[in-house]
Amino acid sequence: MNIIENPKRDCWAELLKRPTQTVNDIEKTVNEIFDDINRNGDVAVSKYTHIFDGVQLTRFTASEEEINQATQAVSPELKKAIQQAKSNIEKFHTAQKTTKIEIETQEGVTCWQEKRAIQKIGLYIPGGTAPLFSTVLMLAIPAQIAGCKDIVLCTPPNKEGKIANEILYAAQLCGVSKVIKIGGIQAIAGLTFGTETIPKVYKIYGPGNQFVTVAKQIATKYGVAIDMPAGPSELLVMADVTANAEYVASDLLSQAEHGADSQVLLVSTSKPLITAVEKEVEKQLKVLPRQAMAKKAIENSKLILVKNDAEALDLINEYAPEHFIICTENEAFYCNGIVNAGSVFVGNFTPESAGDYASGTNHTLPTNGFSKAYSGVNLDSFMKSMTFQKITKKGLLNIGKTIEIMAEAEGLHAHKNAVSIRLKDL
Amino acid sequence: MNIIENPKRDCWAELLKRPTQTVNDIEKTVNEIFDDINRNGDVAVSKYTHIFDGVQLTRFTASEEEINQATQAVSPELKKAIQQAKSNIEKFHTAQKTTKIEIETQEGVTCWQEKRAIQKIGLYIPGGTAPLFSTVLMLAIPAQIAGCKDIVLCTPPNKEGKIANEILYAAQLCGVSKVIKIGGIQAIAGLTFGTETIPKVYKIYGPGNQFVTVAKQIATKYGVAIDMPAGPSELLVMADVTANAEYVASDLLSQAEHGADSQVLLVSTSKPLITAVEKEVEKQLKVLPRQAMAKKAIENSKLILVKNDAEALDLINEYAPEHFIICTENEAFYCNGIVNAGSVFVGNFTPESAGDYASGTNHTLPTNGFSKAYSGVNLDSFMKSMTFQKITKKGLLNIGKTIEIMAEAEGLHAHKNAVSIRLKDL
Numbered sequence: 001m002n003i004i005e006n007p008k009r010d011c012w013a014e015l016l017k018r019p020t021q022t023v024n025d026i027e028k029t030v031n032e033i034f035d036d037i038n039r040n041g042d043v044a045v046s047k048y049t050h051i052f053d054g055v056q057l058t059r060f061t062a063s064e065e066e067i068n069q070a071t072q073a074v075s076p077e078l079k080k081a082i083q084q085a086k087s088n089i090e091k092f093h094t095a096q097k098t099t100k101i102e103i104e105t106q107e108g109v110t111c112w113q114e115k116r117a118i119q120k121i122g123l124y125i126p127g128g129t130a131p132l133f134s135t136v137l138m139l140a141i142p143a144q145i146a147g148c149k150d151i152v153l154c155t156p157p158n159k160e161g162k163i164a165n166e167i168l169y170a171a172q173l174c175g176v177s178k179v180i181k182i183g184g185i186q187a188i189a190g191l192t193f194g195t196e197t198i199p200k201v202y203k204i205y206g207p208g209n210q211f212v213t214v215a216k217q218i219a220t221k222y223g224v225a226i227d228m229p230a231g232p233s234e235l236l237v238m239a240d241v242t243a244n245a246e247y248v249a250s251d252l253l254s255q256a257e258h259g260a261d262s263q264v265l266l267v268s269t270s271k272p273l274i275t276a277v278e279k280e281v282e283k284q285l286k287v288l289p290r291q292a293m294a295k296k297a298i299e300n301s302k303l304i305l306v307k308n309d310a311e312a313l314d315l316i317n318e319y320a321p322e323h324f325i326i327c328t329e330n331e332a333f334y335c336n337g338i339v340n341a342g343s344v345f346v347g348n349f350t351p352e353s354a355g356d357y358a359s360g361t362n363h364t365l366p367t368n369g370f371s372k373a374y375s376g377v378n379l380d381s382f383m384k385s386m387t388f389q390k391i392t393k394k395g396l397l398n399i400g401k402t403i404e405i406m407a408e409a410e411g412l413h414a415h416k417n418a419v420s421i422r423l424k425d426l
Numbered sequence: 427m428n429i430i431e432n433p434k435r436d437c438w439a440e441l442l443k444r445p446t447q448t449v450n451d452i453e454k455t456v457n458e459i460f461d462d463i464n465r466n467g468d469v470a471v472s473k474y475t476h477i478f479d480g481v482q483l484t485r486f487t488a489s490e491e492e493i494n495q496a497t498q499a500v501s502p503e504l505k506k507a508i509q510q511a512k513s514n515i516e517k518f519h520t521a522q523k524t525t526k527i528e529i530e531t532q533e534g535v536t537c538w539q540e541k542r543a544i545q546k547i548g549l550y551i552p553g554g555t556a557p558l559f560s561t562v563l564m565l566a567i568p569a570q571i572a573g574c575k576d577i578v579l580c581t582p583p584n585k586e587g588k589i590a591n592e593i594l595y596a597a598q599l600c601g602v603s604k605v606i607k608i609g610g611i612q613a614i615a616g617l618t619f620g621t622e623t624i625p626k627v628y629k630i631y632g633p634g635n636q637f638v639t640v641a642k643q644i645a646t647k648y649g650v651a652i653d654m655p656a657g658p659s660e661l662l663v664m665a666d667v668t669a670n671a672e673y674v675a676s677d678l679l680s681q682a683e684h685g686a687d688s689q690v691l692l693v694s695t696s697k698p699l700i701t702a703v704e705k706e707v708e709k710q711l712k713v714l715p716r717q718a719m720a721k722k723a724i725e726n727s728k729l730i731l732v733k734n735d736a737e738a739l740d741l742i743n744e745y746a747p748e749h750f751i752i753c754t755e756n757e758a759f760y761c762n763g764i765v766n767a768g769s770v771f772v773g774n775f776t777p778e779s780a781g782d783y784a785s786g787t788n789h790t791l792p793t794n795g796f797s798k799a800y801s802g803v804n805l806d807s808f809m810k811s812m813t814f815q816k817i818t819k820k821g822l823l824n825i826g827k828t829i830e831i832m833a834e835a836e837g838l839h840a841h842k843n844a845v846s847i848r849l850k851d852l
Contacts, residue, residue, distance in 0.1 A: 081831040088531035088825075095529045096539060103521045105514035105786035113522060116765045118799050130837035166835060202799040217647060220655070225799035229649065250844040257840040284847075289839050335814065339542045346816040351844035354817055357832045358825050360531035361813040373544050373628040373651035375810040384801040387787040388761065390772040391780055399514075399784050405507040406783045409592060411556035413715050414683040418676040418777035421710075 001278055001298060005271075005305040009314075015302070016319045018231065018368055019261060026214045034189045034218055041195035048186040053127075055161045060197045062168060062179035070168035082170060085358040086137055092360030093142040096379035108395020115383040117147035118225075120199065122191035123176070124206035124216075127156035127183050131164030132207075138362050138377065139205050140174035146382035151176050152199055154191065156183020184208075188215035192224050203227070205377065207364065227377055231368030234263030235352055236321035238312055238334060239277070241270040243327035244348050248273075249280035251325055252301065253294055254353050260296035265319065266303045267312050274303045313337045320369040323352050342366050342376045393426050427704055427724060431697075431731040435740075441728070442745045444657065444794055445687060452640045460615045460644055467621035474612040479553075481587045486623045488594060488605035496594035508596060511784040512563055518786030519568040522805035534821020541809040543573035544651075546625065548617035549602070550632035550642075553582035553609050557590030558633075564788050564803065565631050566600035572808035577602050578625055580617065582609020610634075614641035618650050629653070631803065633790065653803055657794030660689030661778055662747035664738055664760060665703070667696040669753035670774050674699075675706030677751055678727065679720055680779050686722035691745065692729045693738050700729045739763045746795040749778045768792050768802045819852050 007015050036044040042060075050056050074082075102112035123139045126132055136153065143151050153176045155163050163181055171179050180198055182190060187198070194200030203225040204216055216226045235255035239248050252264045268274050281298060288294055306312045309330060316324065320340035327348055328334060338344060342365030343355050356363045364377035375381070391399065400423045407415035433441050462470040468486075476482050500508075528538035549565045552558055562579065569577050579602045581589050589607055597605050606624055608616060613624070614634075620626030629651040630642055642652045661681035665674050678690045694700050707724060714720055732738045735756060742750065746766035753774055754760060764770060768791030769781050781787045790803035801807070817825065826845045833841035 078831055078835050081828040081835075084825075084828045085832060088535065088537075091531045092529055092537045092539075095527050098524065101521050103518055103786070105517045109514065109780075109785050111514075111518045111786040113518075113804065119765060120798075132836060134832060134836060220646065221643060223655065223794060223796060225796075229646070247844070247848055250840070250847045254838070254840040254844040257838060284840075284843070288843070290837075294840060338812070339545060341812055344812060344814040346814060347818075349819055349822045349848055350815055350817040351829075351848065353829055353833055353838075353841035353844045354535075354822075354825065355813075355815055356829075356841060358828045359535050359815045359817065360529070360537040361815050366810075368649060370649060370651075371810065371812070372546075373810065376813060378539065378811050378813070380806070380811070384792075384797065384799065385804050385806070386764070386767055386770060386797070387781075387802060387804070388770040388772060389776055389781055389785045389787050391776040391785065392773075393775055396775045396780075399510075399780060402507040402510045402784045403777075403779050403782075405504055406511060406560060407779055409504050409507075410558060410560060411716075412680070412683060412779075414676070414680040414710075414720060415779040415782060417710070417714075418673070418680040418779045421676045422673055422775055422777065 001281065001301050001303055003274060003303045003305070006307060007304065012315060012318055018263060026211060030185050030211065030214045030218050033185045034192070037186060037189040037195065038193045042197050045182055045186045045190055045195055045198070048184070049157070049182060052184050053156050054159050055157055057157060057161050057181060060180050060182055062163065062181060067168050067172050070165035071172065073165040074169045078166070079169070082137070082173065086141060086173065088358055088360035089137055089141045090145065093145050093379045106395065106398050108392040109389070109399055111387065111389045113385050113387050115385050117149070117383050118203050119148065120150040120201045121148050121152070121382065122201040122204045123151065123153045124187060124204060124208055124212060125153060125155040125167060126208050127158065131166045133164065133166035133170040134357050134363065135206060136167055136170035137174060138364050140171065140176050142362070142377065142379050143382045144175040146379055148382055150199060152191065152201060153179045154182050154187035154198070157181040185211050185215040188212060188219055192219040192222050205364065227364060227381055228366050228370060228374045232261040232263060233258045234321055234367055235323040235325065236265040236267060236316060236319060237325040238267045238316060238328060239273055240268065240328040241273055242329045243273055245273060245276035245280045247348055248277050248327060249284050251352055252281060253284055253288065254351065255323070256294040256297035256301065257288065257290040259293055262297040264297055264301035265321070267306060267315060268303070269306060269308060269312060271305055274305055278303065309333055320371045322365045322367045322371065325352060340372045342371045396422055397426055427707065427727050427729055429700060429729045429731070432733060433730065438741060438744055444689060452636060456611050456637065456640045456644050459611045460618070463612060463615040463621065464619045468623050471608055471612045471616055471621055471624070474610070475583070475608060478610050479582050480585050481583055483583065483587050483607060486606050486608055488589065488607060493594050493598050496591035497598065499591040500595045504592070505595070508563070508599065512567060512599065514784055514786035515563055515567045516571065519571050519805045532821065532824050534818040535815070535825055537813065537815045539811050539813050541811050543575070543809050544629050545574065546576040546627045547574050547578070547808065548627040548630045549577065549579045550613060550630060550634055550638060551579060551581040551593060552634050552638070553584065557592045559590065559592035559596040560783050560789065561632060562593055562596035563600060564790050566597065566602050568788070568803065568805050569808045570601040572805055574808055576625060578617065578627060579605045580608050580613035583607040611637050611641040614638060614645055618645045618648050631790065653790060653807055654792050654796060654800045658687040658689060659684045660747055660793055661749040661751065662691040662693060662742060662745060663751040664693045664742060664754060665699055666694060666754040667699055668755045669699055671699060671702035671706045673774055674703050674753060675710050677778050678707060679710055679714065680777065681749070682720040682723035682727070683714065683716040685719055688723040690723055690727035691747070693732060693741060694729070695732060695734060695738060697731055700731055704729065735759055746797045748791045748793045748797065751778060766798045768797045822848055823852055
C-alpha cells in the first residue's frame with residue numbers, strides 16, 4: 001500500500017489519476033460486430049456467441065420451463081434474502097416518485113412538467129464466474145416502478161448454454177419481460193438495432209467489461225441512450241481517529257476483491273489510523289478466498305494523510321469517488337460538503353456492501369470521476385420529463401409582444417408570424 | 427406537401443423515417459481536431475478559429491468592456507422582452523426544485539437522496555446569421571438556479587472577431603461566468619480537455635451544426651457528459667376539425683423556416699382541415715423573408731390523414747416529435763396519452779414559438795425520436811442525484827444476514843466479511 005503524507009495541491013491531479021483505459025483498439029472490433037449484426041441479425045449474433053462464449057444455441061430466449069426450474073433450484077434462504085433486499089430497494093425507489101409540477105408563469109400562461117416511463121429498455125447483466133443477480137434487482141425494480149413496458153434482460157450463457165438460476169429467479173421476481181441468453185458486444189448491438197430475437201430498445205442499462213462499455217458508447221451513436229459510461233469499481237474511505245481500523249480494512253478489501261483494476265483509497269487526518277488500517281488489511285487479506293485478485297488492487301491502493309477536514313473534503317470532491325464511506329466524528333461536515341460522489345455510506349456500521357445488496361440504494365453508480373456530472377441509477381433513470389404549456393387568449397395578449405420582439409431579433413419571422421396571426425383575432 | 431391518407435401500420439416506420447445523417451465522414455475530422463487541441467491547446471484553437479471562422483484573435487475571452495458596450499447597444503424594447511422571458515423561464519425552472527428524499531427502509535437503515543449542482547459546465551451557442559440569444563436564457567437560467575459554479579459560454583466570432591450584442595447581454599443577465607469567442611469543434615474540444623483559455627468542464631449543453639453534434643458525441647468518449655444528441659428541429663401538429671387552418675399553417679411554417687432539413691408533420695382526422703392547411707401554407711409562404719429555406723422543408727413535409735384519435739396517438743408516439751401541438755377538441759386524450767415528445771403545446775392559442783422564447787418551458791429538446799429516451803433540458807439537467815445511507819447497530823443486526831447470504835451467493839467473500847466483522851461486535 002502506498003502511504004502519501006500531506007500531498008501538495010498541485011500534485012493532487014497526478015495522485016488521483018485513474019489508470020487510463022485504451023478504448024481505441026477495442027472500438028474497431030466493436031464497430032465491425034455492430035455492422036455485421038445490423039446487416040445479418042440473429043445469424044451474426046449466433047456466430048459471435050459461438051466465438052466469444054463457446055456455445056452454439058438454437059434458442060436464445062429463456063423458456064418458462066427454465067425459469068420455473070431455476071426458481072425451484074434457488075435455496076429458500078437465498079430467496080428470503082433476495083426478497084428482503086427487493087423490499088428495501090422498492091421502498092427507496094418508490095419514494096423517488098415525483099408529481100406533476102404546474103405553474104402559471106404569467107396570467108393565462110400555464111406550464112407543467114410530467115414524467116413518462118421509457119417504454120422499451122434493455123438491461124445488461126454480466127456473466128462470468130459469479131452470477132451477479134443483485135444487479136438484476138437494482139435495474140429491474142426501478143424499471144417496474146417507473147412503468148417501463150418492455151424490460152429485456154441480456155446476459156451471456158455459459159459453455160452449456162445456461163445462465164445462473166439466481167439471475168433467472170431475480171428476473172421473474174422483478175417483472176423482466178424477456179430473458180435472452182446473449183452477452184457481450186453482440187447483446188448491445190442486438191438491443192441497438194433489433195434482430196429477430198432481440199427487441200430494439202430505447203435505453204440500455206448495466207455494467208460490463210470493457211467490450212460492453214465501448215459497445216454501449218457506440219450504441220449512443222445510433223440514437224440509443226445509456227445509463228452512464230462505466231469503469232472499474234472504486235471506493236474512498238474518509239476516516240479519522242474515531243474510526244475502527246478493522247472495519248475500515250474490511251471495507252477496503254471488499255472493494256479490492258472486485259479485481260486488480262479496482263481503486264481503493266483511504267483519506268485520513270490521523271497517522272496512527274493509517275498505520276492501524278495498513279496492518280489490519282494485511283491480516284484480513286491472508287484469509288480471503290479471492291486473495292490474489294484483492295492483493296493486486298491493494299498494492300495499488302493509496303493511503304493519504306491530510307492536514308484537516310477542509311483539505312480532505314476538497315481532495316475527495318476532486319476525486320469524485322463512486323463509493324464514499326464517512327467514518328469520522330464530524331459526519332455532517334462531509335455529508336453537507338460532498339458534491340461529487342455516487343453513493344455515500346455514513347458511520348462505522350454502514351459497510352459499502354450494504355448498499356451493494358440490501359439497504360435500498362442503487363449500486364449502479366458513476367465510476368471514473370463521472371459522479372462530477374452523472375447520477376447513479378435512480379427512478380428518474382427510467383423516465384423522461386416532458387413539458388406542456390397551454391396559453392389562453394388573455395395569456396397570448398400578455399406574452400405575445402415579447403415573443404414577437406425576440407423572434408424578430410433572431411431573424412425568425414415565421415416564428416413571429418405564428419403569434420401575430422393569432423393576435424389579430426383577439 | 428405530401429398528403430398521405432390512412433397509411434397502414436406496417437408502413438409507419440418508413441413514413442416516419444427521418445433523413446439519415448452521415449456521421450462517419452465527419453468523425454475523422456473531429457477526432458483529428460480533438461487530438462490537436464488536446465496536445466497543443468490554445469495554439470491549435472487559434473489555428474482552427476482562423477480556418478473555420480476566418481478570423482485571427484489575440485484574445486478569446488469577451489472583456490468587461492465588450493459586455494458593457496453590448497448592454498448599451500441592445501434596445502430597451504428588446505431588453506424588456508428578454509427580461510420578461512427570463513422571469514417566466516425562471517419561475518418554471520425554480521418550480522422544478524426537489525427536496526431531499528429520506529426513508530427508513532428497515533428499522534435502523536436510513537436511505538436518502540440529495541441533489542447537487544454540476545460544478546463546471548459549458549454552454550454552446552451557435553453563431554451564424556441570426557444571434558440565437560434565446561438559447562443563452564434556456565441554458566444559463568436553469569444552470570444558475572441549480573447552483574452551477576463555473577458557467578462557461580462558447581460561441582463563434584464573426585469575421586471581425588465579434589459576437590452578437592444580444593448574446594453578450596443575455597449572458598451577463600443570466601450569470602454566465604465567462605464568455606469565450608470560440609465556436610465549432612474547437613470549442614467542444616477545448617471544453618473537453620481544457621486549454622490555457624478554455625476551462626475543462628464536466629458537462630456540455632447546447633445546439634449546433636452537425637460538426638458540433640459529432641464533437642459533443644466524441645466528448646463523451648473522454649468522460650464529459652452532454653445534454654443530449656441533437657438533430658434538425660421538428661414539429662408535429664395534431665389537428666381535428668375544430669382547429670384553425672390559418673394558425674396551424676403558421677406553426678408549420680415557423681418550424682420550416684429553421685432550414686431545409688427541418689421536419690414538419692400534420693396529423694389530422696379531418697380531410698377538409700388538411701386541404702385548408704395546405705392552401706394556407708402556400709398563401710403565407712409567399713410573404714416570408716426566409717421563403718427559400720422554408721419552401722424546401724415544406725416540400726418534404728407530410729400531411730397525414732388518420733381514421734381516429736387512437737390511431738393518431740399511436741402514430742405520434744411512434745414518431746416521438748420534438749415539438750407537439752395539440753389543436754383538437756379532445757385535448758385531454760392527447761395530453762394523457764402522449765408518452766414520447768419533447769414539449770407539448772395545447773390549444774389554438776399556444777403557438778410553438780411561445781415555448782421557443784417566453785412561456786417558461788425550455789426549448790432545448792430531444793429531436794430525431796430521442797424523446798423516446800431523453801428529457802428536454804430542465805433543472806435536473808444541471809444537477810446529479812446522490813444517495814446516502816446510514817445504518818445503526820440495530821439496523822445492521824436487521825439487515826446483516828441478508829447481505830451476508832447474497833454476497834456469499836455472488837462469491838464475494840470480502841463483501842460478506844465487511845458485515846461479519848461488524849456483527850461479531852454487536
